[in-house]
Amino acid sequence: MSAPEHHTDHAEEVDNKNGFDNPGLPYHRPRRADVDPKASKRAERQVAALFAVSVLGTIVSIGAYFVLDIGDGGDVGTIQNVNMWIGLGLFASMIGIGLGAIHWAKTLMRDHEMVEERHELRSSDESREGAIQNLKDGAEDSGLAGNGVPRRSLLKGSLISALAIAPLAVLVPQIGNMGADWNISKFRHTLWGPGVRLARDPDGALIRAADVSIGSVFHVIPEGLNELDHHHLMTEKSKAVVLLVRLDPADLKVQKGREDWSFDGIVAYSKICTHVGCPVALYEQQTHHLLCPCHQSTFDVSDGAKVVFGPAKRPLPQLPIAVDDDGYIVAKADFDEPIGPSYWDRLKGGHEATVEEESH
Ligand code: FES
Numbered sequence: 001m002s003a004p005e006h007h008t009d010h011a012e013e014v015d016n017k018n019g020f021d022n023p024g025l026p027y028h029r030p031r032r033a034d035v036d037p038k039a040s041k042r043a044e045r046q047v048a049a050l051f052a053v054s055v056l057g058t059i060v061s062i063g064a065y066f067v068l069d070i071g072d073g074g075d076v077g078t079i080q081n082v083n084m085w086i087g088l089g090l091f092a093s094m095i096g097i098g099l100g101a102i103h104w105a106k107t108l109m110r111d112h113e114m115v116e117e118r119h120e121l122r123s124s125d126e127s128r129e130g131a132i133q134n135l136k137d138g139a140e141d142s143g144l145a146g147n148g149v150p151r152r153s154l155l156k157g158s159l160i161s162a163l164a165i166a167p168l169a170v171l172v173p174q175i176g177n178m179g180a181d182w183n184i185s186k187f188r189h190t191l192w193g194p195g196v197r198l199a200r201d202p203d204g205a206l207i208r209a210a211d212v213s214i215g216s217v218f219h220v221i222p223e224g225l226n227e228l229d230h231h232h233l234m235t236e237k238s239k240a241v242v243l244l245v246r247l248d249p250a251d252l253k254v255q256k257g258r259e260d261w262s263f264d265g266i267v268a269y270s271k272i273c274t275h276v277g278c279p280v281a282l283y284e285q286q287t288h289h290l291l292c293p294c295h296q297s298t299f300d301v302s303d304g305a306k307v308v309f310g311p312a313k314r315p316l317p318q319l320p321i322a323v324d325d326d327g328y329i330v331a332k333a334d335f336d337e338p339i340g341p342s343y344w345d346r347l348k349g350g351h352e353a354t355v356e357e358e359s360h
Helices: 004-018 037-067 076-107 125-142 153-165 168-177 230-240 355-359
Strands: 198-200 217-222 242-246 266-270 282-284 289-291 298-300 306-309 321-323 329-331
Touching (some): 037 153, 076 153, 198 329, 266 321, 266 329
Antiparallel strands (some): 198 217
16 A cells, blocks of 8 residues: 655645646555455465466376376377367466466555656666665565565465466476377378279269369368268378369379379379468469468469478378279379378388478
8 A cells, every 4th residue: 555645745846846736646455455464365375276276287288198188099089188178278287377476466465556757767775775675675565575475375375386386387298208109100091092992071972074164173081081980080081181183284283193183184192281281272273272261371383382482391292083984083093192280200111202292
C-alpha cells in the first residue's frame, strides 16, 4: 500500500516548473488482499493452486508419453491421442506458471504507485542504494525473503516445484528417444504396388483413363483401402493419398528416368507435402501449380512437382502409373522414395534417392 501524500511535493514541483496543473496520481485504492488477511490468504491459495496445475500438467505430459504407448503399430488414432495428452499437459504446465505469477503480482506483491524523474544516466549513490533497498523490499513483499524468516512458504514451495519440474515435460521425451530404434520402414512403404488400381477418394470408385479429361483433378486412394479396419485405414491412407492430374501432354516436362511414369498427360503425385506433411490439394489449372495450404509451398505439376515457392525442399514423390487392359489406371510400383517430410534417416535403407535428388 502506498501513502499518496508523499507525492504532493513532487506534484507541486512539477507545477512550478511547467506552469500547468499536474493532476498528480489517482487516489490509491487498496486491494482486498491489502486490507483483509483472509483475502490475502485466499489469494495465496489461488496462486499455489495455479502452480499446482502446472505441476499436474507436467506429470500428465510425461505420463502420456510413457503410459499411452504408441507401440509398434503406431496407428494414426493412437498417435493423435498421445499428442493430444502431451500437448494438453504442456499447456497446463506453462499456463499454470504464467497465470500463477500474474495473479501473485496483481494480488499480493507491493502495489505502490511510483514516479521516476528523468535524470542523468548514472544514478546518484543515494538512488542506487534506494534501488537496492527497493529490490530487497520487493523480495520481502513477494514473500520469497525476509529477515532470514521464510514467509509465504506455500507460494515459495509451489513455485519452486512448478519451475523445477516443468522442463521435464520437454526433456524426458527427448532423453527417452535418444538411441530409439526408429522403424522407418513404415514411412518408406505404402499400399501402392504393381497393378494396384487407382480409386477415387472417398467413394473408392475406380478411375478409367478415358474419364480423366485435360485439366481435371482426382483425389485418389489405392483400390481396397476402404475395406481396411479403421486404424489401418487411417494409417495407410495418410501415406497413400495421391493427386491425379491430366495435363495437355505438350505442357508436361517429362523427367529424366521417368519417361514411362505417366500416361498421355496423366500424372500422379503424393498429396503429402514434403515440408511438414500437410495435404497438398489446391490445384491451379492455368499455371499447373499445386499449393500447400499450410505454409504456401507451391509445386509445379508440369515439371516433376518441383518446388517453385515456399519452405518445402523436395519435389512431391511421383507415383508411376499405367493403364491396364480394361482401361483402368494402375500403379506400376510403390513410390520410389519415402513420402512426406524429410527426416534424419531418410536416405538409409537402400532406395535409389541420391543426395543430389535430396538437394533439389
Ligand atoms: S506443410 Fe506444406 S508448406 Fe508446410
